[in-house]
Amino acid sequence: MVKATSTGEDEREAAVAPCCPPLTAPDLPAEDARTMATMFKALGEPIRVLLFNRVAAHPDGEVCVCDLGDLGVGQPTVSHHLKKLRDAGLVLSERRGTWVYYRVAPGVLARMGAITR
Structure with missing residues (x-):
């Protein structure tokens, strides 16, 4: 049997602040997590990050x-990657004559930023 000793250790441990502040933000809803995962998966290719950046900027x-x-790749490859970004809901496209114009989908940048809040 081990005999407990009073060394003041318990009082010192209680006086030490916790290593991290407690979480106060609510959890990300499951549907939002799925949406975010789809967006970030689409951005898992460096060329798609470059394309998204060029459109957003x-x-x-x-x-x-x-x-x-x-971008160091052919036009068919660029079109393929833009389609992946469009399918993930990151960009919208509009055909005007023979050209296609791309813009960041509304709310995408705000949703990406909200993941850390």
């Missing part, structure tokens, strides 16, 4: 596919 708020610049 364009000063006009939208960009013609012809103005996306050289």
Whole structure:
């Protein structure tokens, strides 16, 4: 049998602040988590991150596919990756004559930022 000793250790442990503040934000709803996972999965390819960045950063708020610049891959590959971004709900597209214009889908950037809140 071990005899308990009073060394003041319990009082010192109680006086030490916890290592981390407690979580105060509510959990992310399951549906939002699925949506976010789909978006981040689509951004799992570096070329898609580059494409999304170019669309999001364009000063006009939208960009013609012809103005996306050289990404080191052919046009069919660019179109494939833009389709993946569109399917994930990250970008919207609109055909105007022979050209397709892309813009970030409404609320996407806010949803991405809300994941850390």
